[in-house]
Amino acid sequence: xxxxxxxxxxxxxxxxxxxxxxxxxxxxxxxxxxxxxxxxxxxxxxxxxxxxxxxxxxxxxxxxxxxxxxxxxxxxxxxxxxxxxxxxxxxxxxxxxxxxxxxxxxxxxxxxxxxxxxxxxxxxxxxxxxxxxxxxxxxxxxxxxxxxxxxxxxxxxxxxxxxxxxxxxxxxxxxxxxxxxxxxxxxxxxxxxxxxxxxxxxxxxxxxxxxxxxxxxxxxxxxxxxxxxxxxxxxxxxxxxxxxxxxxxxxxxxxxxxxxxxxxxxxxxxxxxxxxxxxxxxxxxxxxxxxxxxxxxxxxxxxxxxxxxxxxxxxxxxxxxxxxxxxxxxxxxxxxxxxxxxxxxxxxxxxxxxxxxxxxxxxxxxxxxxxxxxxxxxxxxxxxxxxxxxxxxxxxx
Amino acid sequence: xxxxxxxxxxxxxxxxxxxxxxxxxxxxxxxxxxxxxxxxxxxxxxxxxxxxxxxxxxxxxxxxxxxxxxxxxxxxxxxxxxxxxxxxxxxxxxxxxxxxxxxxxxxxxxxxxxxxxxxxxxxxxxxxxxxxxxxxxxxxxxxxxxxxxxxxxxxxxxxxxxxxxxxxxxxxxxxxxxxxxxxxxxxxxxxxxxxxxxxxxxxxxxxxxxxxxxxxxxxxxxxxxxxxxxxxxxxxxxxxxxxxxxxxxxxxxxxxxxxxxxxxxxxxxxxxxxxxxxxxxxxxxxxxxxxxxxxxxxxxxxxxxxxxxxxxxxxxxxxxxxxxxxxxxxxxxxxxxxxxxxxxxxxxxxxxxxxxxxxxxxxxxxxxxxxxxxxxxxxxxxxxxxxxxxxxxxxxx
Numbered sequence: 096x097x098x099x100x101x102x103x104x105x106x107x108x109x110x111x112x113x114x115x116x117x118x119x120x121x122x123x124x125x126x127x128x129x130x131x132x133x134x135x136x137x138x139x140x141x142x143x144x145x146x147x148x149x150x151x152x153x154x155x156x157x158x159x160x161x162x163x164x165x166x167x168x169x170x171x172x173x174x175x176x177x178x179x180x181x182x183x184x185x186x187x188x189x190x191x192x193x194x195x196x197x198x199x200x201x202x203x204x205x206x207x208x209x210x211x212x213x214x215x216x217x218x219x220x221x222x223x224x225x226x227x228x229x230x231x232x233x234x235x236x237x238x239x240x241x242x243x244x245x246x247x248x249x250x251x252x253x254x255x256x257x258x259x260x261x262x263x264x265x266x267x268x269x270x271x272x273x274x275x276x277x278x279x280x281x282x283x284x285x286x287x288x289x290x291x292x293x294x295x296x297x298x299x300x301x302x303x304x305x306x307x308x309x310x311x312x313x314x315x316x317x318x319x320x321x322x323x324x325x326x327x328x329x330x331x332x333x334x335x336x337x338x339x340x341x342x343x344x345x346x347x348x349x350x351x352x353x354x355x356x357x358x359x360x361x362x363x364x365x366x367x368x369x370x371x372x373x374x375x376x377x378x379x380x381x382x383x384x385x386x387x388x389x390x391x392x393x394x395x396x397x398x399x400x401x402x403x404x405x406x407x408x409x410x411x412x413x414x415x416x417x418x419x420x421x422x423x424x425x426x427x428x429x430x431x432x433x434x435x436x437x438x439x440x441x442x443x444x445x446x447x448x449x450x451x452x453x454x455x456x457x458x459x460x461x462x463x464x465x466x467x468x469x470x471x472x473x474x475x476x477x478x479x480x481x482x483x484x485x486x487x488x489x490x491x492x
Numbered sequence: 493x494x495x496x497x498x499x500x501x502x503x504x505x506x507x508x509x510x511x512x513x514x515x516x517x518x519x520x521x522x523x524x525x526x527x528x529x530x531x532x533x534x535x536x537x538x539x540x541x542x543x544x545x546x547x548x549x550x551x552x553x554x555x556x557x558x559x560x561x562x563x564x565x566x567x568x569x570x571x572x573x574x575x576x577x578x579x580x581x582x583x584x585x586x587x588x589x590x591x592x593x594x595x596x597x598x599x600x601x602x603x604x605x606x607x608x609x610x611x612x613x614x615x616x617x618x619x620x621x622x623x624x625x626x627x628x629x630x631x632x633x634x635x636x637x638x639x640x641x642x643x644x645x646x647x648x649x650x651x652x653x654x655x656x657x658x659x660x661x662x663x664x665x666x667x668x669x670x671x672x673x674x675x676x677x678x679x680x681x682x683x684x685x686x687x688x689x690x691x692x693x694x695x696x697x698x699x700x701x702x703x704x705x706x707x708x709x710x711x712x713x714x715x716x717x718x719x720x721x722x723x724x725x726x727x728x729x730x731x732x733x734x735x736x737x738x739x740x741x742x743x744x745x746x747x748x749x750x751x752x753x754x755x756x757x758x759x760x761x762x763x764x765x766x767x768x769x770x771x772x773x774x775x776x777x778x779x780x781x782x783x784x785x786x787x788x789x790x791x792x793x794x795x796x797x798x799x800x801x802x803x804x805x806x807x808x809x810x811x812x813x814x815x816x817x818x819x820x821x822x823x824x825x826x827x828x829x830x831x832x833x834x835x836x837x838x839x840x841x842x843x844x845x846x847x848x849x850x851x852x853x854x855x856x857x858x859x860x861x862x863x864x865x866x867x868x869x870x871x872x873x874x875x876x877x878x879x880x881x882x883x884x885x886x887x888x889x
Binding site: 107109112114116119120122123127128129131132133135136139140141143144145146147152178179180181182185189193205208209210212213214216217218220221222223230302304310311312313314315328329330331332333334337341342343344345346347358359360361362363364365366368436441443445446 | 504506509511513516517519520524525526528529530532533536537538540541542543544549575576577578579582586590602605606607609610611613614615617618619620627699701707708709710711712725726727728729730731734738739740741742743744755756757758759760761762763765833838840842843
């Protein structure tokens with residue numbers, strides 16, 4: 096049984112603050128600052144260039160990939176870390192398209208994080224006018240899957256509402272029409288158990304600064320199913336994805352498996368910060384996490400709905416259809432969120448009217464949830480979000 | 493006049509080590525470990541998500557770009573930092589090619605760092621079979637420039653020999669035939685003054701972990717000439733290159749100027765490390781640096797050549813044709829470099845027979861150069877590189 100009081104004790108959580116925005120940037124593991132400073136002194140400082148081997152920097156992106164693999168139900172050796180999520184989306188998408196050369200359509204939905212769509216648009220510009228990005232409503236993805244589709248690219252959890260796609264069913268349907276599935280796990284990794292191998296996903300990508308708590312600008316990761324990994328085109332064919340980087344051949348020859356998705360020099364300092372977070376994840380069973388996340392989310396919804404009739408639930412009511420966030424719609428959502436922040440509850444706002452709260456069992460407990468709901472109730476019922484009101488009023492009784 | 497004793501005092505240089513590999517990974521600024529730890533505690537730890545604005549994380553990639561701009565003779569606002577060098581090569585190359593749609597040939601040379609060629613090969617795979625990467629000898633680049641060439645992509649300083657291309661003359665020649673020039677400054681930035689604006693370069697890219705001392709995995713940078721910046725195609729069209737990232741539009745609309753070359757979430761911790769190094773660069777005049785680099789390089793060549801007739805200079809003899817490194821050829825170069833390292837002089841080896849030494853005035857002085865030459869002389873003349881010899885012998889008298 097995961098000890099969530101123990102995981103909570105490992106994070107720095109500022110006094111007087113209730114942080115429900117871990118789905119945007121996770122908090123600082125207490126061990127991280129000194130560990131990074133020590134790494135800089137002992138490894139960079141004293142080993143200098145020899146740190147690449149002696150300190151294991153060169154192996155770090157794959158070693159960290161294996162630690163993330165456990166959290167997302169991926170096979171050992173199937174995850175590489177590095178770069179940013181956008182870069183990894185580009186690689187996954189370019190690889191998948193190259194595996195279906197006779198098809199020209201990418202299917203996605205308008206609940207996808209816009210950046211994934213931007214990256215697809217950029218890739219299609221490079222690929223030429225024969226290609227098409229088709230963006231439909233989330234609920235229409237299944238019926239839009241046809242033999243025209245080369246790649247279905249979806250974000251499993253909608254960043255606004257937390258609505259969860261059925262990864263297994265949609266992947267199965269995509270395969271049935273001969274398409275490949277690329278899954279973005281930005282709001283899934285560290286939020287709920289993922290079973291990539293079991294779902295037979297072809298590619299997956301994600302970031303590590305949200306639920307995984309790797310720090311601002313922590314590296315992304317990419318999963319390539321072992322059945323594709325030795326054929327996949329890296330697209331961004333960089334030095335460290337080469338089969339023998341230190342031979343300095345003039346021609347690219349892709350490395351074995353997912354390591355070919357490595358591109359340039361890995362961000363060693365950011366990687367070390369992520370390792371501090373993964374030490375905490377080593378204490379966590381993902382099914383326990385899911386159970387706890389649902390418990391806390393249900394409590395949050397119940398408390399907020401009971402006290403705030405002006406807020407309407409934007410997230411699915413059925414916890415099985417929801418990630419680990421709870422969103423409400425409110426006409427003056429932006430102002431209300433500013434007032435919440437001024438009163439010690441941090442969530443965030445997403446246009447046009449979404450107030451979003453991340454539910455993160457690693458460092459939030461029932462008292463935090465009840466406390467946050469109380470502040471929300473005060474802010475909403477006393478209309479502290481009203482511009483004049485919350486300017487003159489900076490504390491909630 | 494730059495005070496190089498003062499810059500040297502700002503670096504952590506391990507006792508008993510002579511580090512001539514700053515062209516591969518620069519040493520640790522003494523201030524960095526505590527500054528990073530403080531940033532993690534005070535910014536990430538206490539500000540959490542609000543650090544993006546409050547602590548200026550969001551503005552950091554362009555602010556750092558401006559500090560690098562001074563070192564490479566670029567206009568203010570023309571440099572963005574982020575990602576890795578490979579990613580930035582991809583962006584520059586894709587942009588430049590898109591500006592010459594009627595031409596299909598990239599011209600480069602076999603003195604280019606292989607990764608740049610790999611990236612070009614990957615891009616051409618995506619662009620399709622009409623495109624060609626033409627790789628010639630460095631001395632033939634000029635004569636190979638013709639109206640067939642869309643883009644000339646060169647690394648200014650050869651990573652093996654330190655041979656310097658004439659950026660201004662080659663760029664002028666490229667423009668005369670209607671081609672665009674992409675310059676890789678990996679071994680130039682922080683090694684010698686660059687005058688990108690004066691040379692009328694179209695694009696330039698570089699990394700910050702070598703001469704710039706930004707730390708292992710420090711971010712790369714990209715320069716786009718202001719005359720192209722509002723038309724250039726970012727290719728990797730990510731969230732933070734969008735004109736209004738927080739509008740969450742479903743369609744990409746490139747941001748103004750070089751900021752469109754930003755892709756995903758910037759690596760804030762690595763950026764902060766780079767800032768520590770740039771604080772030292774603020775003390776340096778680039779012309780002083782060049783004069784000092786030549787002085788030290790000439791001294792090094794003289795001392796080594798006088799004592800080691802078995803080593804033949806692989807770098808240009810004329811300092812004006814050389815970057816800030818000195819390379820020698822030696823048949824058993826790999827073994828000899830291992831023996832040097834075992835005896836406290838760190839340089840590196842590049843196949844097939846190059847022993848490479850970085851000359852970095854920020855933290856090397858005459859005594860260091862003489863000391864290194866003395867160790868090299870001992871190792872070479874006593875044949876300590878001979879396998880049996882250097883196994884049993886670990887100190888040089």
